[in-house]
Amino acid sequence: MTHSFDKDYWEQHWDEAPETAPSAPAENRANPYVQRIARRLSPGTALDAGCGTGAEARELAARGWNVLGADISSTALAAAAAQTSEQDLAGTVTWREADLASWEPGRRFDLVMTNYAHPAMPQLEFYRRIMNWVAPGGTLLIVGHAHDPEARTAHGHQPPAEATVTAADVAALLDPAEWTILSADTQSRTVTAPDGRTVTLPDVVVLATRRS
C-alpha cells in the first residue's frame, strides 16, 4: 500500500489515534533513546521535528530544556498542548504547526531530534534538511524505522518501505569533517500497541555531534 504522508494523511492519523483522546494518559512516555540522552546532556535549546503528541519534547522540557515541538498536524499539537498543561516543567515547550519539508526555523538548536517522523519527501532528504539546524557543538538524534521485514510502528503496523532506513544510510549523510558519530546502529525496544499487543520495534538510532 502507498501512503501520501501529506498533511491530510497525518491529520487523519491523529484524529483516529488513542493518544489524542481527552482521556489519554498525560504521562505518555518518551522513547528510551530520548530518555537516555536527556539524562546525559546538559539542558539547552532543542527542536523535536515531527513531535506528534509531544512525549519526547515534554521529557526534555521536564529536565530544563527549552524545546520547540514542530509538527504538520494541528490535531497532534492540540493534544500535545493539552497534555503539557497538566505537567510542571523545569524548562519550556512551544508547539509550532509547520511543514518541515519547506519550513525554516531561522535559528539553530543545541539538540535536533526526530523520532519516527516520515514526511512526504524522501526520508534521507528529510534527515539531511533537519541536520542543518544543529548548532556548532550541538547534538543530532535520529530515530527511525529500520529497513527490516520485522519493523513495526508503535501501533503495531508494518511501516511502508519508503519510511524505513538503515543506520549506514543515515550515517553516510554526516560529513566526517563536520560531524562526530557517537553511535549509528539498529536497536530494538518493546511497546504495548493500542490493542494491547506487545510489539518489538527494530529502530535505527543515530547520535552525532556537530563540530562546526
Ligand SMILES: C[S@@+](CC[C@H](N)C(=O)[O-])C[C@H]1O[C@@H](n2cnc3c(N)ncnc32)[C@H](O)[C@@H]1O
Ligand atoms: C509516526 S509519527 C511520530 C510522532 C512522535 N515523534 C513519536 O515518536 O511518537 C510522525 C510525525 O511526523 C509528523 N510529520 C509528518 N510529516 C511532517 C512534515 N512534513 N512536517 C512536520 N511534521 C510532519 C506527523 O504529523 C507525525 O506527528
